[in-house]
Ligand SMILES: Nc1ncnc2c1ncn2[C@@H]1O[C@H](COP(=O)(O)OP(=O)(O)O)[C@@H](O)[C@H]1O
């Protein structure tokens with residue numbers, strides 16, 4: 001496995017402009033996480049400008065958390081523009097199994113050739129068309145239950161698929177890896193998964209998507225460990241997490257990442 005610290009160093013050196021079409025819950029959290037990590041966020045979702053901006057930004061992320069038809073048009077047009085410009089784009093299928101509308105939009109976005117799909121186990125199972133116990137934005141399935149579905153989705157879509165949870169799983173359908181960094185407080189703070197999707201987008205700028213995604217997950221999980229060591233609960237965790245993202249060095253990531261080939 002490649003040195004994850006190198007991917008963090010390149011991301012910070014690039015300080016990429018990341019265009020995010022994300023949900024109302026995540027906008028502020030995600031922008032602060034991207035800034036703390038070393039990237040430059042822009043939250044832009046109007047159909048009139050989304051495609052134009054996606055052509056300017058260095059990466060695009062699309063999140064269906066609070067979707068509605070005009071947003072979905074903007075998502076599809078922005079994704080097409082990112083693909084045409086040769087830029088990476090990352091799909092976050094929030095609660096994709098919850099309703100027929102979400103399932104339909106999820107399938108349409110997968111057909112737009114995302115570079116990476118990042119979701120929790122219940123979301124990846126639903127997107128792959130498998131059985132899931134998931135209903136809302138939180139996972140109710142274990143990551144291991146989604147390994148096969150993730151491999152299948154990766155082969156079918158051509159995307160790198162990242163399933164996050166207690167131990168993250170990343171696959172491109174041929175090679176796979178597990179990332180064991182993280183903290184149990186992370187799923188108790190809203191939008192940390194959404195914000196991670198932005199960090200994955202930032203790491204993919206100019207870097208190979210499978211290894212970049214693995215490095216992004218280790219970086220994020222390690223910052224979670226640092227925050228968990230000092231936080232009194234989910235509130236102070238959120239503040240400590242931003243500080244940890246900003247403070248983590250490439251050297252610390254290289255020495256403390258817990259990545260294994262799977
Ligand atoms: N039980 C857990 N223990 C450690 N880390 C976790 C746990 N659950 C989630 N994480 C971490 O939280 C981050 C967000 O993932 P997740 O909670 O799966 O996303 P989402 O919010 O989209 O459901 C990831 O870095 C993941 O590794």
Ligand SMILES: Cc1ncsc1CCOP(=O)(O)O
Nearest residue numbers: 023025065137191192193194
């Ligand atoms: C609670 C909620 N409802 C719609 S979007 C959203 C945020 C989900 O964030 P995350 O997937 O990072 O937990």
Ligand SMILES: [Mg+2]
Nearest residue numbers: 094120193194
């Ligand atoms: Mg999520």
